[in-house]
Amino acid sequence: MYVAVKGGEKAIDNAHAWLAEERRGDPSVAELSVPQIREQLKLSVNRVMAEGSLYDPDLAALAIKQSRGDLIEAVFLIRAYRTTLPRFAASNPVETAKMAVDRRISATFKDLPGGQILGPTFDYTHRLLDFKLMAEGELPTAPTAPASGEAVPHVTGLLAQGGLIQPEPQTDEMPPDLTREPLELPANRALRQQALTRGDEGFVLSLAYSTQRGYGRTHAFVGELRIGRVGVSVNIPELGFAVEIGEIELTECETVNQFTGSKTEPPQFTRGYGLVLGQSERKAISVSLVDRALRWAELGEDFIGAPAQDQEFVLSHCDNVQATGFLEHIKLPHYVDFQAELELIRRLRSEAIAEAAE
Structure with missing residues (x-):
């Protein structure tokens, strides 16, 4: 039986009004501003910028406010907005070796060139509620790190000098752009990196954790984790050279993984790589671990059936906006489909009862 359903515009308007009221909260409490967020x-x-594929802290903060703190909804808003933006140019690859680092650590070399910089991190704090944050007080101050204009080389370069780590292949081929072209499988490493970088942090984290528990061929050390600012430049045809147009904050992680060799590769260390917009080291480490797990074919390893090795599984399910849309669509009207299912179940029950009575 088909029943025509008309949308209740008044009900929808009321729902929007109620949402705005819930977003504002108690009027006696000062409203949260976008700069505060x-x-x-x-x-x-940073998470909204990374998963939304748009570097704009103000817009990400606005999306968080509009979504009442629902970060996946905020990512959805940012992605929808970025589709309206014109594209003026393609930037050159950023040089992370020239990063102005705020944090730089290595789990493989204690005394690395350029030194270890702990930076702003929860790693060394006690997980205890700080009730002083509920009271107003003086502004906290941190020591100013000495500025350095020198390049900070990557730790994996030390291993590369001795031929102990697999060299990264160099190519001038323009990588596909996941924000403008649909995902196609099988995907090359550049496309996989894009999908993982803007994938849901929780999903990528779980996959990375699974590789550490044996569901993947990774035994990783953090060769280097760095957070800082890098310049972004574009080539100006009229000038004939590149011009820096600004800088962005990035988190970069290179993991060093055991590799006993294969039919095509000698024994050596291999890399996992993660690069994420903003300060997001958990995500960068996770991406680097999953990146290494997905490289099994090019390294000549056997597929052991681990979820993190299956690129169709990983790349088709890591996108939180796509996953949310598919999941939440089931709360929309499915009256006709359900009526068909209901009639089918009734008929099957009637047939089963009739057979039992014979």
Whole structure:
């Protein structure tokens, strides 16, 4: 039986009004501003920028406010907005070796060139609620790190000098752009990196954790984790050279993995690589671990059936906007489909009862 259903515009308008009221909360409490979110909820802003594929802290903070703190909804808003933006040019590859680092650590070399910089991190804090944050007080101050204009070389370069780590293949081929072209499988490493970088942090984290528990061929050390700012430049045809147009904050992780060799590769260390917009080291480490797990074919390894090795599984399910849309669509009207299912179940039950009575 088909029943025509008309949308209740008034009900929808009321739902929007109620949402706005819930977003504002208690009017007696000061309203949260976009600059406050940008400056004080920075890690949430960074996640929205990374998974939304748009580097703009103000817009990410606005999306967080509009979504009432639902970060996946905020990512959805940012992605929808970025589709309206014109593209003026393609930037040159950023040089992370020239990064102005705020944090740089290595789990493989204690005394690395350029030194270890702990930076702003929760790693060395006690996981205890700080009730002083509920009271107003003086602004905290941190020591200023000495500025350095020198390049900070990557730790994996030390291994490369001795031929102990697999060299990265160099290519001038323009990588596909996942934000403008649909994902096609099998995907090359550049496309996989894009999908993982803007994939859901929780999903990628779980996959990375699975590789550490044996569901993948990774025994990784953090060769280097760095957070800092890099310049972004574009080539200006009229000038004949590149011009720096600004800088962005990035988190970069290179993992060093055991590799006993294969039919095509000698025994050596191999790399996993993760690069994420903003300060997001958990995500960068996770991406590097999953990146290494997905490289099994090019390294001549056997496929052991681990989820993190299956690129169709990983890349088709890591996108939180796509996953959310598919999951939440089932709450929309499915009256006709359900009526068909209901009639089928009734008929099957009637037939089963009739057979039992014979």
